[in-house]
Amino acid sequence: MSATTSIGVRLENLLGTSRVILHDEELREYAVDGVMPGAIVQPTSAAEIVELVRFAASDGLSLIATGSRSKMDFGMPPARYDFAVDLRGLQQIAHYDAGDMTLSVDAGMPLRVLEKVLSEKQQFLPLAVPCYETSTVGGAVASGIDSVLRQQYGSVRDYLIGAEFIDGKGAFCKSGGRVVKNVSGYDLHKLLVGSLGTLGIITRLNFRTFPLPQVFGGFLAGFAEPREALVFRYSLENKGLPLANLELLNPEAVILTHRFLEKESQALPLDDEQGHWHVYASYEGSEALVQRISRELEELAREKDAIQGGELFSAVDAHLGGVLREAFDWLRWCAPSVALFRISLPQVSSADISRLQEIAAAAGLRSALFMRAACTIYFAVLAEQEHLSSIDALSKIAEEVFTIVDAKQGSAILLHAPQTLKQRMNVWGARRLDFPMMERVKCAFDPKNIFSPGRFVGGL
Amino acid sequence: MTSSLVQELTSLLGASNVLHQPEDLILYEYDGSVEKGRPDTVVFPRTTEEVSSTIRLAAKHQIPIVGRGAGTGLSGGALARTGGLMIVFARMNRILEIDIANRSAVVQPGVVNLDITRAVEHAGLYFAPDPSSQKSCTIGGNVAENAGGPHTLANGVTVNHITALEMVMPDGEIVRIGSKQGDSTGYDLCGLFVGSEGTLSLVTEITVKLTRKAEAIKTLLAIFDRVDDASHTVVDITARGITPAACEMVDGWTLRTIEDYIHAGFPRDSAAILLIELEGLTEAAEGQAVAIEDVCKLHHAREVRVAKDAKERELLWKGRKNAFGALGRLAPSNYVLDGVIPRSKLPIALQRIQEIGEKYGFSIGNIFHAGDGNLHPIVLYDPRDETALKKAITASEEIIRYCVELGGALTGEHGIGMEKSELMPLLFSDADLDLMKRVHDAFNPDSSLNPGKIFPANKGCGEIRIKGTHLSAGSSK
Numbered sequence: 030m031s032a033t034t035s036i037g038v039r040l041e042n043l044l045g046t047s048r049v050i051l052h053d054e055e056l057r058e059y060a061v062d063g064v065m066p067g068a069i070v071q072p073t074s075a076a077e078i079v080e081l082v083r084f085a086a087s088d089g090l091s092l093i094a095t096g097s098r099s100k101m102d103f104g105m106p107p108a109r110y111d112f113a114v115d116l117r118g119l120q121q122i123a124h125y126d127a128g129d130m131t132l133s134v135d136a137g138m139p140l141r142v143l144e145k146v147l148s149e150k151q152q153f154l155p156l157a158v159p160c161y162e163t164s165t166v167g168g169a170v171a172s173g174i175d176s177v178l179r180q181q182y183g184s185v186r187d188y189l190i191g192a193e194f195i196d197g198k199g200a201f202c203k204s205g206g207r208v209v210k211n212v213s214g215y216d217l218h219k220l221l222v223g224s225l226g227t228l229g230i231i232t233r234l235n236f237r238t239f240p241l242p243q244v245f246g247g248f249l250a251g252f253a254e255p256r257e258a259l260v261f262r263y264s265l266e267n268k269g270l271p272l273a274n275l276e277l278l279n280p281e282a283v284i285l286t287h288r289f290l291e292k293e294s295q296a297l298p299l300d301d302e303q304g305h306w307h308v309y310a311s312y313e314g315s316e317a318l319v320q321r322i323s324r325e326l327e328e329l330a331r332e333k334d335a336i337q338g339g340e341l342f343s344a345v346d347a348h349l350g351g352v353l354r355e356a357f358d359w360l361r362w363c364a365p366s367v368a369l370f371r372i373s374l375p376q377v378s379s380a381d382i383s384r385l386q387e388i389a390a391a392a393g394l395r396s397a398l399f400m401r402a403a404c405t406i407y408f409a410v411l412a413e414q415e416h417l418s419s420i421d422a423l424s425k426i427a428e429e430v431f432t433i434v435d436a437k438q439g440s441a442i443l444l445h446a447p448q449t450l451k452q453r454m455n456v457w458g459a460r461r462l463d464f465p466m467m468e469r470v471k472c473a474f475d476p477k478n479i480f481s482p483g484r485f486v487g488g489l
Numbered sequence: 490m491t492s493s494l495v496q497e498l499t500s501l502l503g504a505s506n507v508l509h510q511p512e513d514l515i516l517y518e519y520d521g522s523v524e525k526g527r528p529d530t531v532v533f534p535r536t537t538e539e540v541s542s543t544i545r546l547a548a549k550h551q552i553p554i555v556g557r558g559a560g561t562g563l564s565g566g567a568l569a570r571t572g573g574l575m576i577v578f579a580r581m582n583r584i585l586e587i588d589i590a591n592r593s594a595v596v597q598p599g600v601v602n603l604d605i606t607r608a609v610e611h612a613g614l615y616f617a618p619d620p621s622s623q624k625s626c627t628i629g630g631n632v633a634e635n636a637g638g639p640h641t642l643a644n645g646v647t648v649n650h651i652t653a654l655e656m657v658m659p660d661g662e663i664v665r666i667g668s669k670q671g672d673s674t675g676y677d678l679c680g681l682f683v684g685s686e687g688t689l690s691l692v693t694e695i696t697v698k699l700t701r702k703a704e705a706i707k708t709l710l711a712i713f714d715r716v717d718d719a720s721h722t723v724v725d726i727t728a729r730g731i732t733p734a735a736c737e738m739v740d741g742w743t744l745r746t747i748e749d750y751i752h753a754g755f756p757r758d759s760a761a762i763l764l765i766e767l768e769g770l771t772e773a774a775e776g777q778a779v780a781i782e783d784v785c786k787l788h789h790a791r792e793v794r795v796a797k798d799a800k801e802r803e804l805l806w807k808g809r810k811n812a813f814g815a816l817g818r819l820a821p822s823n824y825v826l827d828g829v830i831p832r833s834k835l836p837i838a839l840q841r842i843q844e845i846g847e848k849y850g851f852s853i854g855n856i857f858h859a860g861d862g863n864l865h866p867i868v869l870y871d872p873r874d875e876t877a878l879k880k881a882i883t884a885s886e887e888i889i890r891y892c893v894e895l896g897g898a899l900t901g902e903h904g905i906g907m908e909k910s911e912l913m914p915l916l917f918s919d920a921d922l923d924l925m926k927r928v929h930d931a932f933n934p935d936s937s938l939n940p941g942k943i944f945p946a947n948k949g950c951g952e953i954r955i956k957g958t959h960l961s962a963g964s965s966k
Contacts (some may be wrong), residue, residue: 128728151730186680187649200920209798210861211898212635212684213905213916214943215925219648219680228676240730249506271769304563306911366656373672376591399541403671442675456675467675469931474924486675 035091036111037068045069048118053340059113061093062106062448066113073118075193075201075232076419081114081402082230083199085479092483096137096168099160101370102361103172104225105456108483114230123233124207127152130238131190132206136167136231142411144426152238155182159357164277167231173223175371178403181273181313182239188429192218194228197475201444209237220470227485228474242313247346248326250338251305256277256286256379258306259370260399261333265310268329270322274311276353277400279386280304281411285363285397289352307338311350356399357407361445362394364411368423368446369432372406374439381437392422407444421451431458457486494550498532501542502905506533506580512800515573517557521622523824524565524907528555528575531723535580537663537693544691547574548937552956554659555939556691558599558627563825564906566634570941574897576691578629582606585694592699593652598629598692600638605697614699619643620902621810632692635684637902639735639809642846642860642913644700646902648683655694656682659937669696681928686904687871687939689932706734707778708796711763711785712756716740719761720835722788723859727832729784734768735957736807736860740839743816743854743867745807750815753808754801759791763859764809780906812856813867820869824883827903828892832862839895842866842889849884863901890915905943913945925943 037051050056050069052076070080085092091109095101096116119135120142126132127150127374134143139204140154147153155178160355169176170185182188201329219233219308224315246312252258262277278286283305312322323340352359360369374381377400389396389410397409410426426445427450435458443456460473464487471478471489484488499507508514508531528550534540547554551572560567569575582599584912589612594605602623605616619638620626630636632654632711636644643652653667666678682689715718719738726736739747739762744755755762765781767774782793796802816823830838842864846853857865866888870877889899893915900909913922926944928934 050516061804097956126831126833128724129729129831130727131831183645183649186677187645191587196920196924200923201918202921202924204921206916208831208895208896208898208901208961209827210637210641210863210864210901212637212646212902213899214913214921215928216635216648216680216684217924217928219677222680224676233752240732267701269704269770287628315776317776321770321772333513337682366768373670375593375668375670378678398907405672438669440668440670440672442674461674463664463673463675463678466666466678469683470678470928471674473927474928474933 039084040068041113043084043164043433044077048072059095059098061101061110063449064107064110064462066093066110068112069113070465071115071118074285075195078114078195078230078232079199079201082195083334084480085111086197086199086477089477090480091479094167094171094230096165097115097160097163098141099163099273099358100168100172100174100401102227104484105451106448107481107484108488111440114133116230117165118281121310122146122149122322124355129208130144131231131235132238135233136165137168140164140166140169147238148241151241153241154236155186157260158355159355162252170222170234171226171231174357175405177350177401178273181271186219187235189218189234190220190237192221192231193233194221195230195232197229197477197479199319205235207235209247215433224311225485227471229478229488230480244316244319245311245313245343245346246319246323247321247350248310248339249340249341249349250308250330250335250413252305252306252308253336255306255382257333258308259377259379261329261335262308264329265326266332267323270312270325272310272312272352274353274401276309278307278309278400279382279396280306281395282309282397282399284350285360286349286356289359290323290348293348293352294300300414308408309349309353311346337464359443360397360407360409365415366412366423366447368410368427368450369444370406370408370441371444372407372408372434372439373435374437377404377406385430388426394422394426415447420447420453422449423447424453427454435459490584491878492542494546494777496545498530500537502532502534508530517560517577518568519558520562520565520567522563522565522906522908523882524568526568526570526907527572529572530608531575533577533580537657539659540657540691540693541663541698543574543576544657544659546661551729553937553940556629556633556687558630559625561626562630562634563827563903564900564904564908566904566939566942567630568907570907575901578627581693581717588836588933589614591669592910593696595694595696596628596645597694598627598632600628602626602628609699612893613702615702616697617650617700621813628695629696631684631694632683632695633687634902634904637858637863639737639858640766642657642736642858643734648680650698650700651683651695652678653696654682654692654697656692659933660692664691667696667731671698674815682685685760686906686942688929688942689938691938697916699834703774704768705771706768706802708775709765709778710754710796710805711765712759712762712789712794713763713789714791715760715913716761716839717836718790719763720839720859722785723835724765724791724833725788727779727860729780731775731780731905733765733781733860735764735766736858737764738762738855738857739764739809739812740855743812743851743856746819746854747808747812750818751808753804755808758788764805772960776916781917809856816854816867816869822870822872824868824869824870824881824885825890826864826866826868827900828864828889828897830862830892830895830897830900832860832866835859835896837861838864838891838895839868839870840886845884845887845891849880851881851884858901862897879913899906899909907942910941910943911945913943
């Protein structure tokens with residue numbers, strides 16, 4: 030009996046044969062950066078996951094928790110990957126008190142299904158993440174991917190109020206609670222956000238919910254130069270306007286967005302032929318508030334000499350907003366080889382943006398850039414071929430990006446990169462000085478290193 | 490404590506920065522809670538390096554260490570439960586950097602909360618967390634306890650406004666976590682260390698986010714003849730998805746005491762008031778004010794007043810924030826509790842608190858952050874009467890147990906500290922506490938930093954593995 034078969038049989042003993050998958054064809058679908066699991070398990074309760082983790086811990090096996098698997102290209106290839114734990118069998122809403130605006134939901138719940146439940150009570154969760162149609166709540170939190178609504182609602186750590194998870198010893202643990210204010214004990218659930226499943230298997234998450242806005246608005250303005258677009262963007266922030274999303278797009282990002290809008294046969298608010306930079310703002314609230322923000326945006330666009338711009342019709346805005354929400358997803362696949370960075374800088378200047386574009390241009394490559402809430406930049410360098418020369422170029426570009434960002438005391442990660450590029454460099458960049466602190470956290474949660482080993486920062 | 494350690498500390502920090510005579514130490518055995526714990530020595534370092542060297546010395550002598558800011562804490566977090574060395578950050582009180590463009594500031598832990606706002610308000614900015622003690626509490630203490638305040642309902646608590654920390658670990662190592670812009674690669678270490686109550690590290694430098702002042706602020710005073718109507722109003726405001734910047738409730742007994750002292754304009758004949766603040770663009774604040782006024786009237790508010798100017802607004806808030814001082818007129822001491830409940834349970838919770846008060850023979854006042862379900866029942870007592878104090882503590886435990894039964898939590902903003910370490914099992918299982926302990930031990934393996942806090946002693950988590958007078962948990966009660 031081979032080792033893999035042995036694991037499969039023992040997993041079947043735990044869960045029954047119908048919820049353990051051993052066929053190669055399906056195993057391939059759960060591969061992470063080319064590394065295939067030996068089995069896939071489909072638990073339906075936290076108690077079953079406790080047993081699975083205890084089995085893994087006692088036998089020194091490694092496992093990766095999965096949801097819809099839309100963001101499995103995050104991080105480095107796993108050092109070991111014995112079996113996948115598909116959490117989509119955990120889909121219950123354990124508690125939803127609309128009057129209290131708090132929610133406790135299983136990790137495998139798809140965001141789209143949850144949205145429907147909350148909307149019946151005129152509420153929502155501002156987790157507007159890419160791959161929205163398939164993403165699960167747990168995956169959205171574990172991946173740490175930005176919500177496109179971060180500008181107004183903050184990042185998920187700001188509205189995640191508690192969690193239940195299985196630690197590396199196979200113990201069912203919880204942190205936080207179901208109230209909106211709570212300082213009882215260590216806030217361990219905050220560590221789970223963006224941890225890529227390396228600390229535990231999240232089984233349930235508690236959130237505060239938000240009221241659905243009554244009215245939505247969208248505005249788009251075009252500028253000839255990046256400096257002008259940035260001035261407009263910062264002016265908007267300095268006015269203190271409550272914007273749900275605020276994006277700056279470089280001309281290549283405009284072209285790509287245009288292409289995706291065209292695919293959906295939608296009206297095209299973006300002019301992609303003039304090489305303009307665009308700033309997009311969405312906003313929501315009462316009728317009076319939305320009107321006021323639209324008015325201010327129009328005045329500011331005039332004052333800052335926007336070449337084109339104006340308020341968007343609601344249907345157009347909804348589609349543009351949706352395409353921009355999905356930008357991370359389609360950027361990954363819009364060229365044969367793509368290096369997609371997420372860059373965070375204390376203050377972004379037009380020189381910073383120009384520098385990034387120049388690095389790509391010097392290698393003869395196109396680059397699309399989206400600047401979002403909290404000065405976060407999504408920067409995609411597009412290579413038209415998968416040749417070694419393209420990987421050489423992307424590798425050199427990545428090194429330069431990490432160097433520039435480090436010098437400015439920012440942070441950068443390669444959210445997506447071809448596997449061949451990952452073989453050459455670490456997508457998390459150089460180890461930071463606080464890495465030993467992270468090692469201690471990892472060791473406390475997962476002493477036997479069974480959760481997604483090797484995928485996270487510094488090989489954790 | 491050995492005289493050689495005192496000598497070494499004096500040599501390191503200077504005689505004026507070391508206290509060790511019993512009469513000098515009395516002040517440091519108290520905070521704002523009912524707990525006590527006297528340190529053997531108190532030091533006042535001025536730099537991170539001095540903190541590091543001090544900790545190394547204490548480690549060499551195997552002496553426990555506790556950090557302290559202004560000593561305004563309400564859970565015994567900054568008390569030396571097992572004696573030892575207290576590091577007071579009062580003299581590390583400089584604002585090191587203000588970056589208006591990036592809306593951030595770098596400050597030392599001894600900076601008073603309100604002084605951050607005072608330093609940046611000229612640019613239309615402020616530091617959002619506003620505990621009632623903000624005129625005296627320090628940012629280091631706010632970080633340790635993850636402090637809240639009335640305006641955290643919309644703006645979030647301290648952790649939502651901290652982006653980076655410089656810290657000294659129990660072995661004296663100086664480390665930095667987080668980043669200026671807030672996003673940093675890897676685990677959210679700031680999320681862990683903020684609120685860790687000085688049990689994992691001592692914070693020596695803090696990068697805070699600054700918030701832009703709102704264009705419009707509207708402050709409403711809703712007056713009720715029945716407590717139940719006021720609490721149902723809060724439930725209804727939440728259920729309608731209206732999030733005010735603040736939503737505070739004061740019951741009649743408490744507001745009369747405040748009014749006698751502050752003259753804030755609270756009607757003495759009312760059963761309860763709600764102090765509700767709305768912030769944002771004018772359209773948003775006004776729209777919400779109209780909606781809230783409607784809700785108040787629906788629940789039989791006798792009157793809803795809108796503060797007509799900044800002066801009236803400040804007076805109302807003065808009444809709210811100085812309430813505890815006002816209560817000092819009624820009894821030698823008061824015990825301010827801190828529990829959290831789901832907001833929809835407010836009416837039954839207030840009723841139960843009243844019943845518990847009657848059971849133990851106390852008049853319990855309520856002045857609290859109603860909008861986020863953060864209760865602050867206040868028990869008045871005479872600390873010279875040991876029986877009264879014991880009864881007050883028993884009553885408070887019963888209230889906190891009830892909060893947990895309702896689906897709430899042990900503390901919303903005061904922290905666990907000494908006060909509630911034995912209550913932790915009400916909320917957390919052995920497995921939860923075991924994981925917390927492993928995280929604790931990953932950074933503070935010998936329990937040399939702030940021993941005897943957060944963890945219940947009977948779980949072995951509060952075990953002190955270094956010198957010091959061991960007090961079993963709760964012995965001060």
